[in-house]
Amino acid sequence: MIKRFLSLEWKSFFRAASFQADLAIKILMVFGALSMIITFLSLGAFTYFIIKKSTNSEPFELINRFILYYFVFDLVFRFFMQKTPVMNIRPLLYINIKKDTIVNYTLGKSALSFFNIMHLFFFIPLAVVLCVEGFSVFGVMTWLVGMLATVLTINFINILIDKKDVVFYSIAVVFITLGALQYFGWFDATNYTVYYFKGLYDYPWMVIIAIVVLILVYKIVHNFFKSNLYLDAGLSTQHDIAKSQHFDWLDQFGTLGAFLKNDIRLITRNKRAKSVIIMSFLFLFYGLLFITGAIEAYENPVWKIFGGIFVTGGFMFSFGQFVPSWDSSYYNLMMSQNIPYRDYLSSKWWLMVIVTLISAVLASFYLIFGWKVYLLVLAAAVYNIGINAHIVLLAGAFTRTPIDLMSNKNAFGDKKAFNFKTLLLIIPQILIPLALYYLGIAFFNDLIGLLFVALAGVAGFAFKGYVFDKIEHIYKTQKYETISAYKQKN
């Protein structure tokens, strides 16, 4: 049976419309994965020695203390990045396959995800180093098994978080509370967890605990999935109570207003689109990492503009990248109705500009860190509006991945609007302002650097007409390919 499932997976992967179109992105993703593997490998191989050299404490003790943060970070990372396993379950329900088999397969598939494999590259070299350094081989083995069991446990907890909001909120509350307690120095969770993680080595029988926890979590997730394998439970679509909203004040903008109205409804009524708003709100605070010096690598002044771009550009990047894919489910209507492309594009552009401006106002709390910091945010905002708004729309014109707005309604659907691809496409939009700012600093001072960035943004305005013509042209020439790509639902 597993063999048949695998062949289904294989076919759905290689027959997807996006497979060919996004080959370049796939290659980039492979590079990304490789660089991550190398990072993890070297972390695993050298952590022990680095700790030994730079501190007086016993490295293994310290690793066991801070491994908690490693796992917490892993969970957060997975929450935003990892897609929960999707399988086209509906057609399998009435076929002669045991429900247990379906669920086991779906969950088993997730265990093989890159997000789990990644950790092998950290823990295995680390375990080798420990053995070489004279730790008991048996103890290191049980410790390693314990760590990997924990990784898998996190994998399954993440799946549950994704499906059940209760789990998400309770875990978030626990994390925030512990984080706050630690920050104010009242309670340090690592003081206690260190006994557990170290114990996996000191008392090899403790590995049973890790395995039992893993089995328990697996059972819970399994039961949750299984009990939801009904058309009117996990596989059903919930019906929201709809309320018509007319936004009459937008009528004065004519057709542009009509599109803006729909975009507002699109964002507020589809979870997939809603997460874009949440992301852009979180990005508002991204700059804090740079300004507070929380991360050493960000101390470099040039990196500050990187942060500045994201403070106001979060929405632009996560929304604009997928224009016109947001409208993919009714693209045929858009293509045959009486719609001028320009108004359609303008409405998306205005939406991005308005949200960027709102973000710039909200970001005024950066004034706490000095007027120069806020000036940086503003210069980056000008650049975002003048240049990046055009680039994301241009990039979007080539993105032909249909977005299933309703998929989040389905317990087995995909809930993430934010993925690797979005991140990768951002790269070219960031490098130019970094370079401009660098030039400014190198030859004059940081204010001139900011001026360069802002001027580039203002200059970008002048090209709005030209870029819109270009995008319009792409839309027209790619029209038939786009229509047929959007027909295919992932």
Add this chain to the structure above:
Amino acid sequence: MIQVKNLSKTYNGTTVLNINELEIPKGQSFGLVGNNGAGKTTFFSLLLDLIQPSTGMITSNSIQINTSEKWKPFTSAFIDESFLIGYLTPEEYFYFIGELRGWNKADVDSFLVKYEDFFNGEILNNKKYLRDLSKGNSKKVGIVAALIGEPEVVILDEPFANLDPTTQIRLKKIIKELADDPTVTILVSSHDLQHTVEVSNRIVALQKGEIVLDLVPSSETLKELEAFFAA
């Protein structure tokens, strides 16, 4: 109104549609029948420039469909659910289409009054988004939306499918009224021979992409069609 010349559509060497010559005069109620894969939806998609013809062309009101977009203001269609915006309520959807076609809210409201019967109380003010409507109900929305803005060419693909018997009868009445309007050219496709005979004043049968019958309905037409498809 609509002229088709040497039109063909080929996918990987298989010709799915091949129409040498077809003229649909203004005001005609044009019924298209045929089995699955006969090319009905392909023809309608070509009429709406959703796919590209392999050879030949279609002109609508002397405008070539795949090179100009000027046919859009006077053409409207409902082909399938990809013409519905799932996250809108039916009202919002109607207003949106209205705005695209130059109608304000009041225009749309007074237009919708005529279709209260057809909606059977299941569409308006129902606190549901289009994505949550049943197939039949979303079809009702799509069909009525295709009539907004006084289009001169109306294209409906399989409008009778998924509708309950009462609604089918009401839809027939709506299509017949449109057919009586000399300014509206209406194209309807169907698997159901009887419905098509009832609402059309010309019936064309497609088979494997070719026109095999071209009739003006009379009392004998239904038998003729049945005999043809039974063979």
